[in-house]
Amino acid sequence: DWQGGALYCYNDATFTARDFQNLSKIGQASKLQKLVTTGRFGLGFNSVFHWTDVPSLVSGDYLVMFDPHAKYVPGATESARGIKIRFSNTQLVEQFPHQMSPYLKFGCDMKKRYNGTLFRFPFRNATTSAESEISKKQYCDESAIQELLTNFKKNISKVVLFLRHVKRVEVFIEEDESDAPEMLYYVDVTARKALESRSQRIESPMTGIENIRSLAVSTFGGSNQFNDWNSIANFISGSGSQTLSKEAFYGKLMRTPENQLPQTKHLVTVQFVDKSRIVDGSDTGERVMEVIDQYLICSALGAGKCRAMACNPEHRDLKFLPWASVAAHLIRNG
Numbered sequence: 001d002w003q004g005g006a007l008y009c010y011n012d013a014t015f016t017a018r019d020f021q022n023l024s025k026i027g028q029a030s031k032l033q034k035l036v037t038t039g040r041f042g043l044g045f046n047s048v049f050h051w052t053d054v055p056s057l058v059s060g061d062y063l064v065m066f067d068p069h070a071k072y073v074p075g076a077t078e079s080a081r082g083i084k085i086r087f088s089n090t091q092l093v094e095q096f097p098h099q100m101s102p103y104l105k106f107g108c109d110m111k112k113r114y115n116g117t118l119f120r121f122p123f124r125n126a127t128t129s130a131e132s133e134i135s136k137k138q139y140c141d142e143s144a145i146q147e148l149l150t151n152f153k154k155n156i157s158k159v160v161l162f163l164r165h166v167k168r169v170e171v172f173i174e175e176d177e178s179d180a181p182e183m184l185y186y187v188d189v190t191a192r193k194a195l196e197s198r199s200q201r202i203e204s205p206m207t208g209i210e211n212i213r214s215l216a217v218s219t220f221g222g223s224n225q226f227n228d229w230n231s232i233a234n235f236i237s238g239s240g241s242q243t244l245s246k247e248a249f250y251g252k253l254m255r256t257p258e259n260q261l262p263q264t265k266h267l268v269t270v271q272f273v274d275k276s277r278i279v280d281g282s283d284t285g286e287r288v289m290e291v292i293d294q295y296l297i298c299s300a301l302g303a304g305k306c307r308a309m310a311c312n313p314e315h316r317d318l319k320f321l322p323w324a325s326v327a328a329h330l331i332r333n334g
Helices: 017-023 029-033 043-050 097-103 126-131 142-159 208-217 231-237 246-255 304-311 313-318
Strands: 006-011 056-060 062-066 082-086 114-122 168-173 182-194 263-274 277-280 283-286 289-301 323-332
Touching: 017 062, 097 114, 142 168, 142 182, 142 263, 231 246, 231 263, 231 289, 246 304, 304 313
Parallel strands: none
Antiparallel strands: 006 114, 056 062, 056 114, 062 082, 168 182, 182 263, 263 289, 277 283, 289 323
């Protein structure tokens, strides 16, 4: 039932032991020690259940499968709704060729260690959606998949604006009869230029909107100790061997004067390329469309009431960080 159409997500980073451990504790506050990690395998990961009931991934030496219903994955129980299997240097792919064949993509052979991470989200079909206790929505028909691809294309350039490590996203489609996936479109972050401000951050009773406006229109060209894209993340987590714990960070945040909290300004250039095929009468060809957008992105750690709320011990389980960013679109194809 789950061997048909699926959404794959690949990247060239490999899970750490901590990442695998966190997967087994989705949504729990214990993962807050890694404050600046996007998602932290919390509520964001749960969004994949819009599409599937059986998400899985391959990374390093392991295959991990989730089964909230405890009915599809062998060995899954109500107390352990999934399974983690070491596949490297085993005969797993020979013993279960049909079950392992969906993972034989993006350089993964299910025999040796996989230096990357491959997520697989098999779409619900008519049968599995009827049985699901999570959602009755199915994505296995062509119209639903096309809607998913079209909606992502509309937003893909904005998806990468605030990411710290991901600079390129590519989208492919693989038809049943095709020999290899076909690229549909991609987006590149081609430049991040730091802008230094002459004006010093000042403590004031201005509203949040007024602070953002002031930050955006201030004069550029002076000096600023926080001009690196990762300045705020480094302030939160520490650097080098001086990695901060959660409690140490909140203590540091409370002690730091407002005018010394990090803020950054960058000009970010994003290139979107659409390589969709077109059919014009009897002629089928490739249309390449390129769009280049430039954004001003301002980020800051806040003080005042938002800092007090984040640092309140009663709110620690809410995962608050007084960190905000705003992107203003400046020009297209200019």
